[in-house]
Amino acid sequence: MKGNEAIAEAAIRAGVDAYYGYPITPQSEVMEYLMAERPHLRTGMVVLQAESEVASINMVYGAAGCAKKAMTSSSSPGVSLMQEGISYIAGAELPCLVVNVARGGPGLGTIQPSQADYFQATKGGGHGDYRLIVLAPNSVQEQADFVSLSFDLAFRYRTPVMILSDGALGQMMEKVELPPQRERMTAEEIEAQYGHWATLGKPASRERNIITSLKLKAEQMEAHNLHLQRKYAQIQEAETRYQSLRCDDADYVLVAYGLSSRICQKAVDLARAQGIKVGLLRPITLWPFPTAPIAELARAAKGFISVEMSAGQMVEDVRLAVNGLRPVHHFGRMGGMITSPSQVLEQIKTLFLNPQASLNGGAH
Amino acid sequence: MSASHDSDTLLLEDIIRPENLVFEKTACLTDNTLSYCPGCGHGTAHRILMEVVEEMGIQGQTIGIAPVGCSVLAYDFMNVDMQQAAHGRAPAVATGIKRVMPEKYVFTYQGDGDLAAIGTAETIHACNRGENITIIFINNGIYGMTGGQMAPTTLAGMRTSTSPFGRDTEMMGHPLRITEMVATLPGVCFATRQAVHTPAAVRKAKKAIQTAFELQRQRKGLSLVEIVSNCNSGWKMMPRKANDWMEENMFPFYPLGDIKK
Amino acid sequence: MAKARGAIVVDVEGCKGCDLCVGACPTHVIELSRKVNSKGYHFAYMEHPDACIGCAHCAMVCPDSVITVYRWKPAPKPREATTA
Ligand SMILES: Cc1ncc(C[n+]2csc(CCOP(=O)(O)OP(=O)(O)O)c2C)c(N)n1
Ligand code: SF4
Ligand code: SF4
Ligand code: SF4
Numbered sequence: 001m002k003g004n005e006a007i008a009e010a011a012i013r014a015g016v017d018a019y020y021g022y023p024i025t026p027q028s029e030v031m032e033y034l035m036a037e038r039p040h041l042r043t044g045m046v047v048l049q050a051e052s053e054v055a056s057i058n059m060v061y062g063a064a065g066c067a068k069k070a071m072t073s074s075s076s077p078g079v080s081l082m083q084e085g086i087s088y089i090a091g092a093e094l095p096c097l098v099v100n101v102a103r104g105g106p107g108l109g110t111i112q113p114s115q116a117d118y119f120q121a122t123k124g125g126g127h128g129d130y131r132l133i134v135l136a137p138n139s140v141q142e143q144a145d146f147v148s149l150s151f152d153l154a155f156r157y158r159t160p161v162m163i164l165s166d167g168a169l170g171q172m173m174e175k176v177e178l179p180p181q182r183e184r185m186t187a188e189e190i191e192a193q194y195g196h197w198a199t200l201g202k203p204a205s206r207e208r209n210i211i212t213s214l215k216l217k218a219e220q221m222e223a224h225n226l227h228l229q230r231k232y233a234q235i236q237e238a239e240t241r242y243q244s245l246r247c248d249d250a251d252y253v254l255v256a257y258g259l260s261s262r263i264c265q266k267a268v269d270l271a272r273a274q275g276i277k278v279g280l281l282r283p284i285t286l287w288p289f290p291t292a293p294i295a296e297l298a299r300a301a302k303g304f305i306s307v308e309m310s311a312g313q314m315v316e317d318v319r320l321a322v323n324g325l326r327p328v329h330h331f332g333r334m335g336g337m338i339t340s341p342s343q344v345l346e347q348i349k350t351l352f353l354n355p356q357a358s359l360n361g362g363a364h
Numbered sequence: 365m366s367a368s369h370d371s372d373t374l375l376l377e378d379i380i381r382p383e384n385l386v387f388e389k390t391a392c393l394t395d396n397t398l399s400y401c402p403g404c405g406h407g408t409a410h411r412i413l414m415e416v417v418e419e420m421g422i423q424g425q426t427i428g429i430a431p432v433g434c435s436v437l438a439y440d441f442m443n444v445d446m447q448q449a450a451h452g453r454a455p456a457v458a459t460g461i462k463r464v465m466p467e468k469y470v471f472t473y474q475g476d477g478d479l480a481a482i483g484t485a486e487t488i489h490a491c492n493r494g495e496n497i498t499i500i501f502i503n504n505g506i507y508g509m510t511g512g513q514m515a516p517t518t519l520a521g522m523r524t525s526t527s528p529f530g531r532d533t534e535m536m537g538h539p540l541r542i543t544e545m546v547a548t549l550p551g552v553c554f555a556t557r558q559a560v561h562t563p564a565a566v567r568k569a570k571k572a573i574q575t576a577f578e579l580q581r582q583r584k585g586l587s588l589v590e591i592v593s594n595c596n597s598g599w600k601m602m603p604r605k606a607n608d609w610m611e612e613n614m615f616p617f618y619p620l621g622d623i624k625k
Numbered sequence: 626m627a628k629a630r631g632a633i634v635v636d637v638e639g640c641k642g643c644d645l646c647v648g649a650c651p652t653h654v655i656e657l658s659r660k661v662n663s664k665g666y667h668f669a670y671m672e673h674p675d676a677c678i679g680c681a682h683c684a685m686v687c688p689d690s691v692i693t694v695y696r697w698k699p700a701p702k703p704r705e706a707t708t709a
Contacts, residue, residue: 061453065461066461
C-alpha cells in the first residue's frame with residue numbers, strides 16, 4: 001500500500017469524523033483514496049474538498065470545536081497557508097490532526113521529498129507561544145499507526161498534532177498491517193465526554209460553551225499562556241518518543257528522523273561491519289524532542305551527526321541537547337536530493353576518523 | 365377627545381406590571397453590557413437574531429460563529445454555544461461544524477471587511493456549495509474595529525482613514541455588492557438586504573432572519589441576510605445623524621429588499 | 626374605547642445615551658437626562674410619561690436592549706360599556 005493511502009485508510013479506521021483538504025503533490029492520494037472509498041457509507045465520515053488550505057484548516061477548527069475527530073493533510077506550501085489556523089487551534093485548545101507530506105522549498109520549490117519543514121513544524125510556524133506534537137513516521141506502517149495515536153494525543157491534551165512525513169514516504173509502497181476499525185463516537189458519547197467544553201448546542205442545564213483564542217486583557221493572556229506552557233511541560237514529560245539503535249556502545253551517534261533514519265540504519269550496519277561503533281538515535285516525536293536521551297549519550301559518545309534532508313534544522317536541537325560537550329555536525333542534502341548510506345559513512349570517517357579533512361571541511 | 369376615566373387616572377405602578385409586559389430583552393442575550401459604541405447597529409442585529417433563536421425554540425441546537433471585527437465578542441452577548449473564527453474564515457468554520465452536525469442550526473455573524481475582503485473566498489465557496497448555514501452580514505461600509513479604514517463596501521467618494529480624500533474608484537476600486545453576487549449562485553436559497561435603524565426596518569430584518577433559519581431547517585441551502593448598518597465612530601457622526609446619512613447615501617447603492625427568495 | 630396607555634423602564638446603567646429611542650418614539654415621550662450614569666452617559670427617561678402608548682418602537686431600535694415596555698390594556702366588557 002502507498003504511504004498516502006495508508007494514512008487515508010487509517011483515518012477511516014481510526015473513526016475520524018471529518019477530513020477537509022485541498023489537493024497538492026505529493027499527498028493528493030490521501031483525499032483521492034478517501035473520495036474513492038466513500039467513507040460516509042462505511043463509517044459516516046465526512047470528506048470535503050475545500051477551496052484552499054486556509055479553508056480546510058478552518059473547517060477542521062470548526063469540527064474540532066465540536067469535539068469531532070477532524071483532520072487535514074497537505075504538503076509544505078499548503079501547510080504554510082494553514083499556519084494562522086493552526087495557531088488559532090492551539091490557542092483555542094482544540095484537538096486535531098494535520099499531516100504534512102513535505103516537499104522541497106522555499107517557495108513553490110519542488111515536489112521531491114524534503115525535511116526542510118522541521119523548523120515550521122517544531123518551532124511554531126504560526127504566531128504566538130504554542131507547540132504542536134509532531135510525530136515523524138519512517139515507514140508506511142507508521143504512517144498508518146500514527147493516525148490513531150495522533151488523535152489519542154490530540155484529545156488527551158486538547159492540542160493539535162502534526163504528522164511530519166515527506167514525499168518519499170507518501171509515495172512509497174510497503175506492506176502494511178492495517179489497524180482494526182474503531183467506531184466513530186456517537187453524539188451521546190461526545191456529549192458525555194466533551195460536553196463541558198465543546199460547542200454541541202447549549203442545553204438549559206449548562207452555560208454556553210465558547211471556543212476562542214481571544215484574551216483581551218494582558219493578565220488573561222499571560223494566564224492562558226502559562227496554562228499552555230504547563231500543558232506543554234506535561235507533554236514533554238510524558239510523550240517524548242524515540243528509538244535508539246546500537247547506541248549503547250556507540251562512539252559516534254547519528255541523529256535522524258523519518259526517511260533519513262532509514263538511510264542511517266543502513267549506514268550503521270555498514271559502519272559496524274567495518275568495526276566503527278556507530279549508533280542511531282531516531283526521534284519519533286520531533287516535538288517534544290528527545291533532549292534527555294541525547295544528553296545522556298553525549299557523556300560517552302565522541303561526536304554526533306544530524307542527518308537531515310535540509311540545510312540543517314534539527315541539528316540545532318541536537319546541539320542544544322549536547323550542550324557543547326561533543327562536536328555536533330550536520331550532514332544532508334537538499335531540494336529533494338537524497339543521501340545514501342555510504343555517503344553517510346564517508347561523512348563519519350571524514351569528520352571523526354580523518355581529522356585532516358574535518359579541519360578543512362566541516363559539515364555540508 | 366373623550367378618554368376613559370380609567371386610563372386617565374392610571375398610575376405608572378398600575379402599568380408597570382408583569383401582566384402588561386409587551387417587550388423585554390430576550391433570554392438568549394446574556395446580561396453582559398455590549399462592547400459596541402452607543403447607537404451601533406450591531407446591538408440591534410444581535411438582539412433580533414437572538415429573538416429569532418428564542419422564538420423558534422432552538423437555543424439548544426444553535427451554534428454561532430463570531431468573526432474578527434467589532435463583533436468578535438459576539439459570543440459574550442449571544443447566549444448560545446459559539447466559536448470565534450479567524451478573520452474572514454467564519455464560513456469555513458461553519459462548514460466544518462455543519463458537515464459533522466447537520467441537524468444543528470449554524471450561523472455566522474460577520475462584518476464587511478471580514479466577509480467581503482479577507483474572507484471573500486470562504487464566503488463565495490460556502491455559498492456555492494450551498495452549505496446549509498445562515499450568514500448574517502453587517503455592512504457598515506468601513507472597518508470599525510481597526511479604526512475606520514476603507515472596506516470593500518466603502519462608497520465611492522466616502523472618506524475613511526485610508527481614503528482620507530474619499531474613495532477614488534480609479535485607484536481603489538468600486539464598492540462591492542456581495543449579496544447580489546452570491547445571489548447568482550444556485551447554492552444560495554435566500555439573499556436579502558435589510559436594515560435595523562427604524563422600528564419597521566427592525567421588524568422586516570427580523571422576519572428575514574426567521575425566514576433564513578426556517579430555510580436552514582428545511583435544508584434548502586445557504587441563506588444570507590445582509591444588514592446595512594451604521595458605524596457612528598468610523599463615520600464620525602452622532603447615531604441619529606449616521607442613520608440619516610445611511611438612508612441618504614448607503615441605501616441608494618445598497619437598496620433594501622429581497623434579492624433572491 | 627379607552628386609550629392605550631404604556632410605560633417604559635430604562636435600565637439606566639446599561640443605557641448609552643445614543644438618542645435613537647428618542648427619535649423613534651412617535652409620541653415624544655423620551656428624552657435624555659441631564660444627569661449621567663456611572664459610565665458618563667446621559668441616559669434615556671420618560672419626560673412625558675402620560676403620552677406613552679406602549680408601542681415599543683423605542684425598544685425596537687435600542688441597540689443595547691435596555692428598554693422594557695409595558696402596555697395597559699383597557700379591561701374588557703363592563704367598563705367598556707360604561708365609557709364608550
Ligand atoms: C489576519 C488578520 N488581518 C487583519 C486583522 C485586523 N483586523 C481586525 S478587525 C478588521 C476589520 C474588521 O472590519 P469589519 O469586518 O468590517 O467589521 P466591523 O469592525 O466594521 O464590525 C481587521 C482588518 C486581523 N485580526 N487578522
Ligand atoms: S466602531 Fe463602528 S461598528 Fe464598531 S462598535 Fe463602534 S460604531 Fe459599531
Ligand atoms: S413605548 Fe412607544 S410611546 Fe412609549 S416611549 Fe416607547 S416609543 Fe414612545
Ligand atoms: S436607544 Fe437604548 S441605549 Fe440608546 S438612549 Fe435609548 S435607551 Fe439608551
